[in-house]
Amino acid sequence: MRGVAARAGVSVATVSRFYSGAGPVSDDARVRVKEAADALGYVPNTAARSLRVQRTATLGVVLPDLYGDFFSELLRGLDGAARLHDRHLLVAGSHGGADELAETACQMLGRVDGLIVMCPGLGEEVAEANLPVGLPVVLLGSMATGFPSISVDDEASAAAMVRHLAHLGHRRIALIAGPSANADALDRLAAYERTVGDLGLHADPSLVVEGDFTERSGHQATCQLLALADRPTAVFAANDSMAIGALRACREAGLDVPGDIALAGFDDIPVAEYVTPGLTSVHVPIHEMGARAVSAVLAAVDDPSVVADPVVLPGRLVVRQSCGGAA
Amino acid sequence: MRGVAARAGVSVATVSRFYSGAGPVSDDARVRVKEAADALGYVPNTAARSLRVQRTATLGVVLPDLYGDFFSELLRGLDGAARLHDRHLLVAGSHGGADELAETACQMLGRVDGLIVMCPGLGEEVAEANLPVGLPVVLLGSMATGFPSISVDDEASAAAMVRHLAHLGHRRIALIAGPSANADALDRLAAYERTVGDLGLHADPSLVVEGDFTERSGHQATCQLLALADRPTAVFAANDSMAIGALRACREAGLDVPGDIALAGFDDIPVAEYVTPGLTSVHVPIHEMGARAVSAVLAAVDDPSVVADPVVLPGRLVVRQSCGGAA
DNA sequence: CGTCCGACTGTAACCGATTACATCCTTGGA
DNA sequence: TCCAAGGATGTAATCGGTTACAGTCGGACG
Numbered sequence: 001m002r003g004v005a006a007r008a009g010v011s012v013a014t015v016s017r018f019y020s021g022a023g024p025v026s027d028d029a030r031v032r033v034k035e036a037a038d039a040l041g042y043v044p045n046t047a048a049r050s051l052r053v054q055r056t057a058t059l060g061v062v063l064p065d066l067y068g069d070f071f072s073e074l075l076r077g078l079d080g081a082a083r084l085h086d087r088h089l090l091v092a093g094s095h096g097g098a099d100e101l102a103e104t105a106c107q108m109l110g111r112v113d114g115l116i117v118m119c120p121g122l123g124e125e126v127a128e129a130n131l132p133v134g135l136p137v138v139l140l141g142s143m144a145t146g147f148p149s150i151s152v153d154d155e156a157s158a159a160a161m162v163r164h165l166a167h168l169g170h171r172r173i174a175l176i177a178g179p180s181a182n183a184d185a186l187d188r189l190a191a192y193e194r195t196v197g198d199l200g201l202h203a204d205p206s207l208v209v210e211g212d213f214t215e216r217s218g219h220q221a222t223c224q225l226l227a228l229a230d231r232p233t234a235v236f237a238a239n240d241s242m243a244i245g246a247l248r249a250c251r252e253a254g255l256d257v258p259g260d261i262a263l264a265g266f267d268d269i270p271v272a273e274y275v276t277p278g279l280t281s282v283h284v285p286i287h288e289m290g291a292r293a294v295s296a297v298l299a300a301v302d303d304p305s306v307v308a309d310p311v312v313l314p315g316r317l318v319v320r321q322s323c324g325g326a327a
Numbered sequence: 328m329r330g331v332a333a334r335a336g337v338s339v340a341t342v343s344r345f346y347s348g349a350g351p352v353s354d355d356a357r358v359r360v361k362e363a364a365d366a367l368g369y370v371p372n373t374a375a376r377s378l379r380v381q382r383t384a385t386l387g388v389v390l391p392d393l394y395g396d397f398f399s400e401l402l403r404g405l406d407g408a409a410r411l412h413d414r415h416l417l418v419a420g421s422h423g424g425a426d427e428l429a430e431t432a433c434q435m436l437g438r439v440d441g442l443i444v445m446c447p448g449l450g451e452e453v454a455e456a457n458l459p460v461g462l463p464v465v466l467l468g469s470m471a472t473g474f475p476s477i478s479v480d481d482e483a484s485a486a487a488m489v490r491h492l493a494h495l496g497h498r499r500i501a502l503i504a505g506p507s508a509n510a511d512a513l514d515r516l517a518a519y520e521r522t523v524g525d526l527g528l529h530a531d532p533s534l535v536v537e538g539d540f541t542e543r544s545g546h547q548a549t550c551q552l553l554a555l556a557d558r559p560t561a562v563f564a565a566n567d568s569m570a571i572g573a574l575r576a577c578r579e580a581g582l583d584v585p586g587d588i589a590l591a592g593f594d595d596i597p598v599a600e601y602v603t604p605g606l607t608s609v610h611v612p613i614h615e616m617g618a619r620a621v622s623a624v625l626a627a628v629d630d631p632s633v634v635a636d637p638v639v640l641p642g643r644l645v646v647r648q649s650c651g652g653a654a
Numbered sequence: 655c656g657t658c659c660g661a662c663t664g665t666a667a668c669c670g671a672t673t674a675c676a677t678c679c680t681t682g683g684a
Numbered sequence: 685t686c687c688a689a690g691g692a693t694g695t696a697a698t699c700g701g702t703t704a705c706a707g708t709c710g711g712a713c714g
Binding site: 328329339340342343344346347349350371372373374375376377378379380 | 670
């Protein structure tokens, strides 16, 4: 910048004013600065500016993983919302727990104005203890007192799905659960168990198999379920990826879906509509979560004193063909 | 930091040395600094450090879009590789062309050590003209003289797929092309046309339909192809997402895949293995591309003087069930 | 003609760290 | 006892910008 100023025969202040747009700059100086900058290939250093003005126009996103359509969609939603507000995204994927999360957050201090954190496996106290002070944080997919949060009503949605299946006449409904370290997975499992109990359905521990949210694990879990002596008439997978793996397992076993066995997922990722049969699922408003998270963190940046109430978005049952019962 | 120094009764230099690990610090000072930092909730400001040492430990990633499994996988690959080298990722999705790309790149100046850019629609001269000087850049998926680049051999891979289909006896092979603004899409189209010509297959302009890489467009394009009086016996989609859309369209039309019509994709995204029938596709080593891109940009950061040669990774034909001919 | 005002510009302090250099204090060896 | 070596620490310049403040200048107005 000093180089540009010297070449243009002005002071650094004028160059700065030229770029920031604030403060008056004569047309004469304007063209000379522009000329000098072009000649030198000068571009203002964003990081230095951020240091001085204490705003980075960047939001940090910390995710537990990046695998699969869910995170892809989430990131897309976040990016879209951030772009709408002229913010950038500093992304860190696959933190392995509280320590890594804290370290990542500290790394981001000074580079971001606020943090959007998804830590599905962590208790709230952990989140609270490890985050650097003074950095506005919004929790995604989990709740903790003292932090604004955006999450989905796993309980109600999963329960609705089980009721839907029961309504279609299924009594032996299996669950392919998510990893037990994951809060969402636990919520969905709890809702399943509760609803199965409430409705007086067949409650059999062997009908619940734990997966890890990947297609592969859904496939394996389904093979296990199909091998049962008294096999389920419906399978509810705790996310769509596992449901897609389950679909393949059913096909391989020569079973017609939904004729021989019903199949349901959770998340309603884009491809759910395009597999055959179309996957009945719980629509999670991923984009909206992203947009809300961005809004919430920006609000927290503007006024750190108020802590917004947790937002719990409802899921929506999307009935396609994989369970029968579609129009 | 001055606060911590004051509270600990030491100078800022000592505090800095404590955190950087370089330089000697007495045990006494060490514990006092730690104490003060804890009490004040102090965490060193990464941005300020970066400004001083002129290294950010961050790589910028500029993508044209974030939609779909391909980018999801790519990002995952990049993140994994970056994490391996203790680097962070500053991600910008959906740049709308040369101008936005240049602006994004400038925004990143000072926040990143290097840039990984994917600009499938841009001519090389554009890329060269708009990027800020002094920032190491690696091109992903496209090539330009003067820049290191990592890309896939679209031509050879697409040609191999057409030959594969021809080998299975197909003479009327349709192509669902990608958007004509996309260099990869054009390469695949060119390879298709050339190979169809070379093999003396039925070359009919109505057998080529342009899509936009989404499931939806693949579905639409396939509906159009199936409505032809003399419809194709095989459909080659320029990416897997469109192939999945095509699969659904075939199902809806009551056609058996591969019995009535063969279907092939490109990219070999994870879900390709899990749709039914398994999608014959061209495996693109997405993770490896990410890893190589990270290595290349780090190499460029270390020694900006050498420009690495372009790397063209081969695609690999993955034969599953969607075209028949599988084992 | 003197004064005031506003447009324009420059100087220098500051954001929060790093680090070269100087200083001070031990300690070991001659 | 004196000196050199080296550990521990502080001072101040620096990274690349922003911006408060002060100063210059030309024109309008009384």
